[in-house]
Amino acid sequence: MGRHRGDLSGEQKASTQFTVHSTEWRLWSNVDAYDRQGVSLADLSDDQKALGTALLKAALSADGLETTEKIRRINQAAGEAIGNTNAFNEDAFYWTVLDTPSDTEPWGFQFDGHHLVINYFVLGDQVVMSPCFWGSEPTSMDIDGETVTVCHEEVAASLAFVSSLTEAQRKAAIASSTKSNESMKAGAFSDNTVQAYEGLRCNKLTAAQKKKLLGIVEAFVGRAKSDAAEVRMAEVGKHLADTYVTWAGGIEGDSAFYVRVHSPVVWVEVDCQGHGPLAGAYGASQGDGPTQKHVHSVIRTPNGNDYGKELLRQHYLTSPHHR
Numbered sequence: 001m002g003r004h005r006g007d008l009s010g011e012q013k014a015s016t017q018f019t020v021h022s023t024e025w026r027l028w029s030n031v032d033a034y035d036r037q038g039v040s041l042a043d044l045s046d047d048q049k050a051l052g053t054a055l056l057k058a059a060l061s062a063d064g065l066e067t068t069e070k071i072r073r074i075n076q077a078a079g080e081a082i083g084n085t086n087a088f089n090e091d092a093f094y095w096t097v098l099d100t101p102s103d104t105e106p107w108g109f110q111f112d113g114h115h116l117v118i119n120y121f122v123l124g125d126q127v128v129m130s131p132c133f134w135g136s137e138p139t140s141m142d143i144d145g146e147t148v149t150v151c152h153e154e155v156a157a158s159l160a161f162v163s164s165l166t167e168a169q170r171k172a173a174i175a176s177s178t179k180s181n182e183s184m185k186a187g188a189f190s191d192n193t194v195q196a197y198e199g200l201r202c203n204k205l206t207a208a209q210k211k212k213l214l215g216i217v218e219a220f221v222g223r224a225k226s227d228a229a230e231v232r233m234a235e236v237g238k239h240l241a242d243t244y245v246t247w248a249g250g251i252e253g254d255s256a257f258y259v260r261v262h263s264p265v266v267w268v269e270v271d272c273q274g275h276g277p278l279a280g281a282y283g284a285s286q287g288d289g290p291t292q293k294h295v296h297s298v299i300r301t302p303n304g305n306d307y308g309k310e311l312l313r314q315h316y317l318t319s320p321h322h323r
Contacts, residue, residue: 012039020098020106025119025307029188030133030296032087032114032277038096042089052095055109059120059129063153064223067134070150071116074136077143078281088114088278106312115296117188121308123315127228128308130301132220133187137273137294138282151295153219154270158259161212162251165200169209170251173200179249181274181290183258186267186300197262199246210240216261217268220299232266239263249290256290267300 016039018024024037041049056065072090079088093113101107101122108121115135121128140149165173175198186193202213214237221232236243242263249257249272256272273296275288282293304310 012043015039016095017097017099020108020121020308020312022098024096025098025108025110026189026191028110028112028117028119028133030115030117030135031188032092034188036094036112038094038110038112040092040094042091052111056111056118059109059118059127059225061223061225061229067150067223068111068116068118070148071134071136072113073143073148074138074141074150075114077141077148078137078278081281082278106308106315108308119307121311123308123311126308126311127224127231128301128305128311129221129224129228129232130299131186131191131306132223133296133298134220134223135273135294135296137276137278139293139295141281151297153222154216154268154297155272155292155295157212157215157219158257158270159251159253159255161209161216161245162247162257162259164209164212169200169205173245174247174251175199176248177250179256179258179272179290182271183248184269184271184296184298185260186269187296187298191306192304195262195267197244198260199244201241202243202245203241205240213240213243213245213261216259216270217266217299220268220297236263236266239265254292256292262302264303265301267302268298270295270297 015037027037044052056068060068072093075088076090079085093111093116096110098108099106104124106123111118117133119131134151136150139151140147185195205213214233217236218233221229244262246260247257249255258271261268272290272292273294274290275284275286276294277286279286279288300306
């Protein structure tokens with residue numbers, strides 16, 4: 001039987017398809033110059049690109065897909081604005097597939113590029129979508145007469161939460177009224193980072209405050225399909241008493257800030273970065289201080305379940321055909 005015109009070629013598969021035990025899961029970075037594995041969108045036909053988009057549609061919510069596409073669009077437009085589309089464009093994003101898609105056996109995929117990394121593990125009806133990285137510089141840009149804004153949800157949710165805190169709660173949560181250009185603790189190559197809980201313990205929040213806290217996590221989790229997102233949020237909700245929030249920077253609507261939400265089952269960071277290589281796209285200079293116009297954000301699953309590792313381990317321990 002001949003190869004479907006949208007299928008990957010043998011050569012493409014060799015550089016793209018790995019086992020779920022491979023180190024390729026962990027080889028990702030949000031920086032533009034990283035040398036990625038897999039196959040890039042630039043090397044795919046239109047039919048192959050369409051199949052990739054269909055996979056993202058199957059895995060992500062409408063918001064998740066829109067966020068992913070907006071990050072790529074801004075990367076292209078910002079590259080055009082600074083005259084460097086060789087480094088910054090909408091096709092420098094790479095697919096990696098782990099094992100073979102199956103209803104019963106473990107598999108997954110990775111989609112990564114500048115400011116965008118999605119790791120997606122599937123085992124039957126269970127999904128682990130972490131670590132995932134979403135970011136942009138700038139976070140809002142006029143493109144073809146349309147204002148394209150991305151990563152606003154996590155910024156707005158974070159500011160809404162900190163604004164809901166009492167003075168005493170803020171004193172516990174805010175480690176510093178200023179922040180550095182880079183505050184993130186669990187970005188690329190920080191798998192299994194050990195970090196002590198810091199800041200405000202959330203066991204005594206009011207119901208309204210708890211809802212706003214969950215709103216920060218939901219900005220990330222809600223980028224997965226609704227059924228997977230509901231399961232994840234229920235898990236996060238069960239551990240609110242053991243959830244901690246730490247903050248650095250200002251708390252005003254336009255303040256640059258860093259926030260980390262950390263519990264036994266979720267780790268989220270939102271980090272307003274210093275002006276980076278695309279600063280010229282919005283009239284700034286690289287090296288200037290942190291700003292909401294350059295945001296990095298990440299979600300991880302602590303205690304060994306990033307990339308579905310713990311779920312995979314339990315599967316092999318308990319499945320008769322793997323014993």
